[in-house]
Amino acid sequence: MKTTPDILLINSYAPRQRVVSDAALENSLVILRTYLEYKGIHAEIVDDQRVTALEKGVPQWCLRLLKTMTRLLMKFYRVKPLAAGMLVAAWPLQAYALQCRREYLRNRRRQIAADVQARQIPIVGLKLWYGEAYTWGRELAAEIRQYSPETIIIAGGPQVKVYGDIVLSHTDFDLAIMGPGEEILEKLITLRRQTPSKSIFLQQVHAQWGGPLLKTGGFAGDHTEVVRGLAAQTIPNYYAADLDGKILFHTIVDGVGCSWNNCNFCSHTRCTVPFTPRPVEDIITEIKAMLQRGISFFRFSSSETPMVHGREIAEAILTHGLNIRFSMFVRAANVSAETLATYRLLIQAGLRAVFMGGETGHDGVNREIMNKGIERKDIINTIVTIRLASDAVRLPCRVGLSLIYPCPLPPGISMEEVFQANVTLIDEALPDTVIVNPPGPFPETNWYKDAAKFGFKFSEGAATFTQRFMEYEYSIYKPVEFWDDLGSSLNDMESKTVLKETGKLRAYVASLGIPTDISDEYLMMTEAIGLQSKLDLVRFKQKTLLDIISGSTDYTREITASINAASRRLARTYTR
Numbered sequence: 332m333k334t335t336p337d338i339l340l341i342n343s344y345a346p347r348q349r350v351v352s353d354a355a356l357e358n359s360l361v362i363l364r365t366y367l368e369y370k371g372i373h374a375e376i377v378d379d380q381r382v383t384a385l386e387k388g389v390p391q392w393c394l395r396l397l398k399t400m401t402r403l404l405m406k407f408y409r410v411k412p413l414a415a416g417m418l419v420a421a422w423p424l425q426a427y428a429l430q431c432r433r434e435y436l437r438n439r440r441r442q443i444a445a446d447v448q449a450r451q452i453p454i455v456g457l458k459l460w461y462g463e464a465y466t467w468g469r470e471l472a473a474e475i476r477q478y479s480p481e482t483i484i485i486a487g488g489p490q491v492k493v494y495g496d497i498v499l500s501h502t503d504f505d506l507a508i509m510g511p512g513e514e515i516l517e518k519l520i521t522l523r524r525q526t527p528s529k530s531i532f533l534q535q536v537h538a539q540w541g542g543p544l545l546k547t548g549g550f551a552g553d554h555t556e557v558v559r560g561l562a563a564q565t566i567p568n569y570y571a572a573d574l575d576g577k578i579l580f581h582t583i584v585d586g587v588g589c590s591w592n593n594c595n596f597c598s599h600t601r602c603t604v605p606f607t608p609r610p611v612e613d614i615i616t617e618i619k620a621m622l623q624r625g626i627s628f629f630r631f632s633s634s635e636t637p638m639v640h641g642r643e644i645a646e647a648i649l650t651h652g653l654n655i656r657f658s659m660f661v662r663a664a665n666v667s668a669e670t671l672a673t674y675r676l677l678i679q680a681g682l683r684a685v686f687m688g689g690e691t692g693h694d695g696v697n698r699e700i701m702n703k704g705i706e707r708k709d710i711i712n713t714i715v716t717i718r719l720a721s722d723a724v725r726l727p728c729r730v731g732l733s734l735i736y737p738c739p740l741p742p743g744i745s746m747e748e749v750f751q752a753n754v755t756l757i758d759e760a761l762p763d764t765v766i767v768n769p770p771g772p773f774p775e776t777n778w779y780k781d782a783a784k785f786g787f788k789f790s791e792g793a794a795t796f797t798q799r800f801m802e803y804e805y806s807i808y809k810p811v812e813f814w815d816d817l818g819s820s821l822n823d824m825e826s827k828t829v830l831k832e833t834g835k836l837r838a839y840v841a842s843l844g845i846p847t848d849i850s851d852e853y854l855m856m857t858e859a860i861g862l863q864s865k866l867d868l869v870r871f872k873q874k875t876l877l878d879i880i881s882g883s884t885d886y887t888r889e890i891t892a893s894i895n896a897a898s899r900r901l902a903r904t905y906t907r
């Protein structure tokens with residue numbers, strides 16, 4: 332007989348695969364479960380986001396046919412009339428596959444809601460992602476509310492960190508946690524046990540925390556609390572079932588926040604506490620625990636890992652003789668001999684890829700629009716420094732450069748000038764991949780608060796735009812004609828034109844033979860399985876694209892098997 336958990340933790344997900352790393356290990360839900368179990372609380376996880384589950388609900392004949400048509404489409408996409416004809420021919424099949432997936436996800440929602448009802452689970456925690464995954468989470472909450480009105484539904488995860496209390500409007504979430512959830516969930520579960528009904532419980536929560544949005548950690552602005560939280564950071568205890576159908580790639584908490592924390596567009600600035608490091612010895616303990624489970628690929632979680640902290644971690648990894656591979660977010664900087672020495676150490680310790688937010692190659696735009704606190708020469712010099720460090724230690728380290736284009740413009744600067752500045756930046760820096768993002772005015776950022784000044788307009792008001800933005804399924808693989816209008820404009824360009832302009836820069840990057848939009852963790856893991864040349868990366872990109880567009884997982888499963896074998900191989904070299 333099944334027992335009733337105190338809390339059911341659920342990962343939300345979209346009907347279609349979006350990026351190949353969708354199925355990375357679910358560290359945050361496992362951290363919650365580990366912490367709560369340690370406190371004597373029974374927590375269970377529902378996480379369907381697995382490589383092996385992405386095809387479920389769609390008939391195999393449909394996937395095979397879609398794959399063949401997509402392959403042909405990718406082969407002939409330059410022959411415009413032919414490509415357009417193929418696109419039209421494939422469209423009913425795409426729509427049918429999507430309908431099958433949506434039906435499958437609807438059934439999963441019903442199963443989960445029925446389970447919550449049958450076992451009378453008192454609290455459900457939903458990890459929310461953007462776009463259709465958010466919609467799925469919202470609809471699941473509605474279904475749970477319908478059949479189990481006494482169950483408390485708590486939202487958390489990336490979507491809450493970006494949108495805050497907006498996720499609570501027009502939804503069935505009772506509460507939202509913005510920030511780390513371990514301690515606050517423990518308190519809420521304890522309080523629920525002591526209160527006779529949901530309404531009394533919610534009254535008490537609102538009285539104690541000032542409303543349904545519960546800010547914690549850096550989002551509550553309490554630096555001391557962040558330091559204490561990081562010193563007590565839970566190491567996730569992955570069970571065998573947590574690893575099943577997953578890529579053995581673990582996001583490790585190395586600290587919280589970013590040392591600059593001032594960019595006008597950045598939603599991370601809602602965490603108001605600037606970068607705070609986690610004690611290095613604890614990071615090492617966690618790495619060792621993961622190695623014992625066969626996990627050797629890591630990404631540091633901080634919005635930016637400052638060089639000083641990175642250096643200390645690298646020294647500790649080398650001292651302990653840990654054979655791992657990792658990637659991290661870095662900021663471009665005014666480089667020095669010390670920067671070079673630090674990158675050398677980091678690469679020796681296993682750094683194989685960095686993600687760098689450059690945003691634009693135009694200094695005026697960077698200064699007045701982005702407030703990035705860096706200049707174009709810093710971006711180029713930092714990339715050159717990483718290349719020099721890599722050559723010096725004869726180990727690779729790939730660089731992913733992210734740009735925002737198009738963007739708001741300072742007076743007297745045209746979009747064409749910004750485009751050209753981006754083009755020459757890419758030409759000079761030659762990163763291994765470029766991630767081109769359209770501009771997004773996220774809540775509470777300066778771009779949002781001062782939208783008119785930055786040239787953003789919302790035809791139906793900011794609130795309606797934000798609601799739509801939360802559920803917007805931005806897919807770079809869809810022709811612009813099929814994108815929905817967002818109800819926003821930038822410099823009088825309507826949203827589809829904005830996305831078209833983004834595509835223009837992406838096309839330029841591709842024309843150089845540089846693959847676009849490969850995440851840093853994949854830059855790192857593909858290197859480890861022997862995909863080392865530029866051509867290998869381009870092929871990797873094409874094959875993953877084929878999977879993502881067609882809905883098949885043939886290549887994703889193949890690549891996951893290779894990565895996991897490499898992870899276990901590396902981990903075996905670890906001796907306690």
Ligand code: SF4
Nearest residue numbers: 589592593594597634
């Ligand atoms: S964009 Fe990067 S550097 Fe700027 S505030 Fe955000 S995390 Fe920090």
